[in-house]
Amino acid sequence: MSKRVTTQVSAGEIAQQYKYIEILRDYNQKRVSDAGKPVKYNIETFGCQMNENDSERLSGMLSEMGYSESAKRAESDLIIFNTCCVRENAEQKVYGHLGALKKLKENNPELVIAICGCMMQQPEVVEHIKKVYRHVDIVFGTHNLYKFPELLNTAVESRQTVIDVWDSTGSIAENMPITRKDNLKAWVTVMYGCNNFCSYCIVPYVRGRERSRSMEDIKNEVVRLAMEGCKEITLLGQNVNSYGKDLEGGYTFAGLLRELNTVDGIERIRFMTSHPKDLSDELIYAMRDCEKVCEHLHLPVQAGSTRILDEMNRRYTKEQYLELVEKIKTHIPGIALSTDIIVGFPGETEEDFSETLDIVAKARFDMAYTFLYSKRTGTPAAKNPDQVSEEVKKERFDRLLALQNSISREINDELLGKEAEVLVEGLSKSSKTTYTGRTRENKIVNFKGSPELTGKLVKIKIDTIQTWSLLGKLI
Numbered sequence: 001m002s003k004r005v006t007t008q009v010s011a012g013e014i015a016q017q018y019k020y021i022e023i024l025r026d027y028n029q030k031r032v033s034d035a036g037k038p039v040k041y042n043i044e045t046f047g048c049q050m051n052e053n054d055s056e057r058l059s060g061m062l063s064e065m066g067y068s069e070s071a072k073r074a075e076s077d078l079i080i081f082n083t084c085c086v087r088e089n090a091e092q093k094v095y096g097h098l099g100a101l102k103k104l105k106e107n108n109p110e111l112v113i114a115i116c117g118c119m120m121q122q123p124e125v126v127e128h129i130k131k132v133y134r135h136v137d138i139v140f141g142t143h144n145l146y147k148f149p150e151l152l153n154t155a156v157e158s159r160q161t162v163i164d165v166w167d168s169t170g171s172i173a174e175n176m177p178i179t180r181k182d183n184l185k186a187w188v189t190v191m192y193g194c195n196n197f198c199s200y201c202i203v204p205y206v207r208g209r210e211r212s213r214s215m216e217d218i219k220n221e222v223v224r225l226a227m228e229g230c231k232e233i234t235l236l237g238q239n240v241n242s243y244g245k246d247l248e249g250g251y252t253f254a255g256l257l258r259e260l261n262t263v264d265g266i267e268r269i270r271f272m273t274s275h276p277k278d279l280s281d282e283l284i285y286a287m288r289d290c291e292k293v294c295e296h297l298h299l300p301v302q303a304g305s306t307r308i309l310d311e312m313n314r315r316y317t318k319e320q321y322l323e324l325v326e327k328i329k330t331h332i333p334g335i336a337l338s339t340d341i342i343v344g345f346p347g348e349t350e351e352d353f354s355e356t357l358d359i360v361a362k363a364r365f366d367m368a369y370t371f372l373y374s375k376r377t378g379t380p381a382a383k384n385p386d387q388v389s390e391e392v393k394k395e396r397f398d399r400l401l402a403l404q405n406s407i408s409r410e411i412n413d414e415l416l417g418k419e420a421e422v423l424v425e426g427l428s429k430s431s432k433t434t435y436t437g438r439t440r441e442n443k444i445v446n447f448k449g450s451p452e453l454t455g456k457l458v459k460i461k462i463d464t465i466q467t468w469s470l471l472g473k474l475i
């Protein structure tokens with residue numbers, strides 16, 4: 001079979017979208033001068049950092065069109081939901097919000113309601129929205145986000161519902177605008193999609209196959225960010241360890257890290273997510289050698305029982321995972337590990353679950369994101385008749401959380417009296433004098449500081465330990 005090679009959306013197609021941006025900018029300018037007030041948009045993002053990054057792109061397009069962002073839906077001219085379908089509760093929330101918008105639309109027929117993201121990649125969801133939520137104006141998916149200016153223009157001109165969802169794409173759109181939430185820390189998507197098909201997961205069906213951005217485009221983006229004052233980047237992909245496999249020229253994620261490590265002005269590099277089966281020795285060495293790459297790794301384990309891991313199609317055993325953890329800790333002393341764990345996968349017995357508790361105790365994660373298994377239609381695990389009851393899932397979940405909390409606390413306790421390098425992010429939410437930042441290991445540290453420290457790396461002596469954050473003093 002010949003290798004699939006990722007291509008880019010043509011420059012002509014991108015230029016076309018900029019034309020629609022211009023048309024909408026003119027239209028909005030007229031609205032602003034007629035009404036004497038700005039045109040506003042409100043965007044709500046569900047799910048992971050990839051979606052956050054996609055919303056930053058939508059914000060970029062909208063600000064070029066002359067919209068300003070508003071936190072209030074009621075005063076907005078355009079409302080967007082960027083959705084997630086990894087678990088059912090995220091979907092239910094979206095339907096709740098959509099229902100509540102019906103009244104707003106009745107009061108303001110000019111209001112445009114758009115819905116996009118992973119949920120829209122499921123045909124039955126689009127059908128449901130068409131039937132039940134007829135006040136929605138625009139529906140689009142993950143593969144044609146860059147076409148938003150065109151879709152919005154069509155909806156505004158035609159006053160009809162516009163639905164455009166693509167099954168898949170082998171292309172990547174570069175050079176569209178972006179407005180980031182944070183100037184100091186930025187998300188940089190390095191690849192899209194996933195080829196792994198873990199049996200519980202909907203992502204490969206809604207985000208398509210793995211597609212890597214070119215190293216040159218990524219580096220250019222990072223250099224630009226550094227020039228704008230960004231200090232920390234987090235490289236994003238569903239499975240960053242596969243970076244480059246779809247590109248010609250033998251690119252690897254380890255190579256990408258080494259390249260980005262040379263960008264002046266960037267102080268810290270993080271990345272997520274790594275699949276344990278693909279984590280190469282080269283990557284471990286790159287993490288060890290590159291001084292900007294932080295001592296933190298997100299390495300989802302999902303379960304501790306080898307039988308369940310096999311049913312999940314994760315392609316590693318409990319022992320292999322623990323060996324990998326050992327190897328990482330040996331090469332990168334002091335590294336903080338975080339993980340994802342699913343409780344109550346179909347067929348999970350008490351014995352299987354005790355293996356999860358055991359792997360958590362042995363790997364000693366700094367932090368774990370724990371999820372109740374959620375049945376996703378279309379995935380192999382959803383067809384398994386042996387579903388675990390909600391009661392049992394919740395009871396196991398609580399036990400897992402209690403264990404992880406005590407481990408997180410013990411690991412943090414060891415930091416008492418130690419010095420840490422902290423990138424200062426600014427004032428903490430609840431205080432006028434307490435500043436907040438993170439260590440290289442991604443731990444939150446609060447301390448008394450002053451405004452000019454924001455964006456700087458400072459040394460802090462840790463003097464108080466809390467389960468989720470640390471307190472300290474400037475040295």
Ligand code: 5AD
Pocket residue numbers: 086087200201202300302340341342371372373374375376
């Ligand atoms: N149910 C519960 N959790 C899930 N995840 C993915 N699919 C499901 C599901 N069906 C979790 C995995 C993954 C994280 C992003 O979401 O732990 O690593």
Ligand code: SF4
Pocket residue numbers: 194195196197198201202203204238239275
């Ligand atoms: Fe889902 Fe597995 Fe791909 Fe992660 S690696 S996005 S869990 S299929």
